[in-house]
Amino acid sequence: MKDKIGRIFLGMGIGLLLLLCTGTMKRDIAKTDFFVGKYCGVVLFEQDDVTIQCHKSCIRVVKIGNKVSFYFRHNIPTLAEIELVQEDGGPMINRDAIETNFIRLNHAKLEVLFTIGAKSYTVYARSE
Numbered sequence: 707m708k709d710k711i712g713r714i715f716l717g718m719g720i721g722l723l724l725l726l727c728t729g730t731m732k733r734d735i736a737k738t739d740f741f742v743g744k745y746c747g748v749v750l751f752e753q754d755d756v757t758i759q760c761h762k763s764c765i766r767v768v769k770i771g772n773k774v775s776f777y778f779r780h781n782i783p784t785l786a787e788i789e790l791v792q793e794d795g796g797p798m799i800n801r802d803a804i805e806t807n808f809i810r811l812n813h814a815k816l817e818v819l820f821t822i823g824a825k826s827y828t829v830y831a832r833s834e
Contacts, residue, residue: 760780763779
């Protein structure tokens, strides 16, 4: 009997945890002041004569207010405190974006085609 009750509570706990996790994954990033997420996909970094290309890499995304930082693996430098804004309910995008230089972020995917100084980042990743 104790074993059955324990299993019931364990099942309810796991169900509640899944419900909470799923709810936070679908929330609108633009409407929260704090967000931490993990996106995995293709990453290309170029600087001078250095090229780092990863077909399966993960990026940690941290948003505090309107500033977002992107932490890469494989010795790729961090993109820190980039200001993103949301327009017309779409994905968040960097304030000075143009077709050939942008960062686009929503709860499902991260797209980067961005150059800052001599550093060039290209990313297409999905949320995990």
